[in-house]
Amino acid sequence: MLKVSNVSKNFGGVAALRGVSLTISKGTIAGIIGPNGAGKTTLFNIISGLYPQDEGEVFLEERNISFLSPEKLVRLGLVRTFQNLELFGRMTVLENVMVGLHTKSSSGLLSCALRLPKQRKEEKRIVEEAWKCLELCGLAEVAEKEAASLPLGQGRLLEVARALATEPKIILMDEPAAGLNTRETTGVADLIRKIRDMGITVVLVEHDMELVMEVCDHISVLNLGQKLAEGSPREIQDNSAVINAYLGED
Amino acid sequence: MKKTDQILFFAFSVCILFLPLILKESYILHVFVFIGINTMLAIALNLLLGYAGQISLGQGALYGLGAYISAILSAKYGVNPWLGMGVSAVIVSAVAFIVGFPILKLRGHYLAMATLGLGIILYIIFNETVDWTGGPSGFPGIPNLKLGSLTFDNDVANFYLVWFFALITMFLALNLYQSRIGRALRAVSDSEVAARIMGVDAWLLKVKIFAASAFISSLAGSLYAHTVTFIAPASFGFNFSVELLTMVVVGGLGSVFGSFLGAAILTLLPEWLRVFHDFDIVIYGLLLILIMMFMPRGLAGLVSHLKAKVYVESK
Numbered sequence: 427m428l429k430v431s432n433v434s435k436n437f438g439g440v441a442a443l444r445g446v447s448l449t450i451s452k453g454t455i456a457g458i459i460g461p462n463g464a465g466k467t468t469l470f471n472i473i474s475g476l477y478p479q480d481e482g483e484v485f486l487e488e489r490n491i492s493f494l495s496p497e498k499l500v501r502l503g504l505v506r507t508f509q510n511l512e513l514f515g516r517m518t519v520l521e522n523v524m525v526g527l528h529t530k531s532s533s534g535l536l537s538c539a540l541r542l543p544k545q546r547k548e549e550k551r552i553v554e555e556a557w558k559c560l561e562l563c564g565l566a567e568v569a570e571k572e573a574a575s576l577p578l579g580q581g582r583l584l585e586v587a588r589a590l591a592t593e594p595k596i597i598l599m600d601e602p603a604a605g606l607n608t609r610e611t612t613g614v615a616d617l618i619r620k621i622r623d624m625g626i627t628v629v630l631v632e633h634d635m636e637l638v639m640e641v642c643d644h645i646s647v648l649n650l651g652q653k654l655a656e657g658s659p660r661e662i663q664d665n666s667a668v669i670n671a672y673l674g675e676d
Numbered sequence: 677m678k679k680t681d682q683i684l685f686f687a688f689s690v691c692i693l694f695l696p697l698i699l700k701e702s703y704i705l706h707v708f709v710f711i712g713i714n715t716m717l718a719i720a721l722n723l724l725l726g727y728a729g730q731i732s733l734g735q736g737a738l739y740g741l742g743a744y745i746s747a748i749l750s751a752k753y754g755v756n757p758w759l760g761m762g763v764s765a766v767i768v769s770a771v772a773f774i775v776g777f778p779i780l781k782l783r784g785h786y787l788a789m790a791t792l793g794l795g796i797i798l799y800i801i802f803n804e805t806v807d808w809t810g811g812p813s814g815f816p817g818i819p820n821l822k823l824g825s826l827t828f829d830n831d832v833a834n835f836y837l838v839w840f841f842a843l844i845t846m847f848l849a850l851n852l853y854q855s856r857i858g859r860a861l862r863a864v865s866d867s868e869v870a871a872r873i874m875g876v877d878a879w880l881l882k883v884k885i886f887a888a889s890a891f892i893s894s895l896a897g898s899l900y901a902h903t904v905t906f907i908a909p910a911s912f913g914f915n916f917s918v919e920l921l922t923m924v925v926v927g928g929l930g931s932v933f934g935s936f937l938g939a940a941i942l943t944l945l946p947e948w949l950r951v952f953h954d955f956d957i958v959i960y961g962l963l964l965i966l967i968m969m970f971m972p973r974g975l976a977g978l979v980s981h982l983k984a985k986v987y988v989e990s991k
C-alpha cells in the first residue's frame with residue numbers, strides 16, 4: 427500500500443531521518459513508535475507532502491509520490507491528522523468536516539457566490555456526508571460549536587473526522603490519543619479499528635504503548651532518525667534494543 | 677447564506693431602497709453615495725483579509741486603476757462608460773491575477789510589504805503618466821453613466837446606481853461565506869497546512885480571491901469616476917488603503933454587514949473630524965490599535981456578543 431524507501435531528512439545540523447525504509451500493507455493498522463524526537467512527525471510531514479525529503483522515495487500503491495503536494499495526495503487517497511491540532515478554529519465543527527469534502531465537490535468561486543441550483547444541491551450533499559463523519563466519530567452533539575472551543579479529546583476526534591471526510595485509502599494519524607484520559611483513549615482505539623474495518627489502511631504514531639500494542643497489526647520503531655526494529659506487537663515488546671531505547675530515554 | 681443573514685439582508689435592502697425618500701436631496705444622501713462605494717471596497721478587502729486571512733495594503737491603488745482606466749476609455753476614446761466599466765474590471769482583475777502569483781507566495785509582513793509596493797508603484801504611475809492621467813492635477817471631464825434618458829448626474833440617481841452594485845456585492849459575499857469556496861478560504865486563514873491536506877490549493881485560491889477583490893474594487897473605482905466626473909491620484913494613495921483597512925477591522929473581519937458599518941462610520945467620520953484635518957491617518961491608526969486591543973472582532977463581533985448576552989439574561 428505505502429512504501430517508504432531510504433528516506434533521509436536534515437534540519438540544519440540535525441539529522442531527523444536517516445535512511446528510513448518502511449512497508450505498510452493494505453488494510454492493516456501499522457504502528458510507528460519511538461522516543462521524543464525520533465523523527466515520527468517528520469516522516470509524516472514528508473509522506474504527506476508538507477516537507478521535501480533530502481533523499482529517498484515514497485510510493486503509494488506502486489506510484490511514486492515523492493514530492494507530490496498535499497493537495498494532490500489527498501486526491502490519491504492519502505490524508506493525515508496533526509499531533510499539534512491544526513483545526514480551523516473559528517469555523518464550526520461541522521464546517522471543519524465540510525472542508526474535508528473539498529475534493530469530493532466541485533463548485534467554483536462564481537457558482538458559490540451566485541448560489542446556483544447545482545451548487546445548492548451539492549451543498550446539501552456535503553452537509554449530509556459531513557454529518558455521517560461526525561456521527562461516526564461521536565461529534566454530532568458539538569456540530570455547531572466553534573472548533574477552537576473544543577476540549578482536547580474532541581479536538582483530536584475532529585482531526586480524524588475531518589480526515590475521514592476526504593474518503594481516504596490510507597490515513598496517517600499523529601498521536602490521536604496524546605493527552606487523553608483512559609475512557610477517551612478506549613474510544614479512539616475503537617474508532618481506529620472501525621476505520622480499518624471500513625477498508626482504510628491506518629498508520630498510527632502513538633506514545634500510548636497499551637493502545638499501540640492493542641490495536642496494531644505491525645509495529646516499526648524509530649530511534650534517533652533510524653529504524654530500530656519492526657515486527658508484531660509481541661516481537662516488539664520482547665525486543666531488547668527497543669526496551670533499551672525507551673529505558674535509555676526515561 | 678444563513679437564515680438570519682437572509683432576513684437581515686432583505687431588511688437592509690428595503691431600508692436602502694426607501695432611504696432617498698426620507699433623506700430627500702440632502703447632504704447626507706450625497707455622503708451615502710460614497711458609503712456605497714466604500715462598502716464595496718471594504719467588502720473587496722474583507723474577502724482577502726477577513727475570509728482568506730491575507731492582508732493587502734494596495735487596495736486603494738486597484739480602486740484607482742479601475743477609476744483611471746474607466747476615465748481614459750470614456751473621456752479620451754469615447755467608449756461607452758458601461759462597457760468601459762466592464763473592461764476596466766477585467767483588466768484590473770487580470771493584473772491582480774498575474775501579480776498575485778508571486779505576491780501571494782508571501783505571508784504576513786512580507787505580503788503587507790509587497791502589496792504596499794504594488795500600491796506605491798501604481799500611485800507613481802497615476803502621478804507620472806501625465807499624458808494619460810493628467811498627473812497630480814487630476815483628470816476632469818469624465819462623462820456620467822446613462823441609462824436610456826436617465827443620466828446619473830444627481831445624488832438620488834447616483835445613490836441608486838451605487839447601491840445597486842453595493843447590494844449585489846453584499847449579496848454575493850454573503851453567499852460566498854457559507855459555501856465550499858468560502859469555507860476553503862476561511863480554512864486557509866485558520867490553518868493553511870491543514871487546508872492543503874484537505875485538498876485546498878491554497879496558493880491558487882488566494883490568487884483567485886485577490887483577482888475577485890480587484891474586480892470589485894475596480895467596479896467601485898469606475899462608479900466613483902463616473903459619479904464624481906473628476907479624479908486625482910490623492911484619492912487612491914496609501915492613506916486610503918489604510919482607511920479601507922480600518923473600515924474592515926472596525927466593522928469586523930469576515931463580516932459583510934460589518935464592512936458596511938465600518939464604511940459608514942469611516943465615511944462619516946471625516947465629516948465630524950474636520951477639525952483634525954491632515955491628521956486623519958493618525959486617527960485611523962489609533963482606531964486600528966484600539967479595536968485590535970479591545971474589540972478584535974469589530975462592531976459585528978460586539979453586536980453578536982451583546983445579542984448572546986441579552987439572550988442569556990432573558991432566559
Ligand SMILES: Nc1ncnc2c1ncn2[C@@H]1O[C@H](COP(=O)(O)OP(=O)(O)OP(=O)(O)O)[C@@H](O)[C@H]1O
Binds near residue numbers: 442460461464509
Ligand atoms: N521544521 C523543523 N525544523 C527544524 N528541526 C525540526 C523540524 N521538525 C522537526 N525537527 C527536528 O527533527 C527531530 C525529529 O522531530 P519529530 O518532530 O519528527 O519527532 P517525533 O518523533 O515526532 O517526536 P514526538 O514524539 O515528540 O512528537 C527533532 O530533533 C526536531 O527538533
Ligand SMILES: [Mg+2]
Binds near residue numbers: 466467468509600
Ligand atoms: Mg511528533
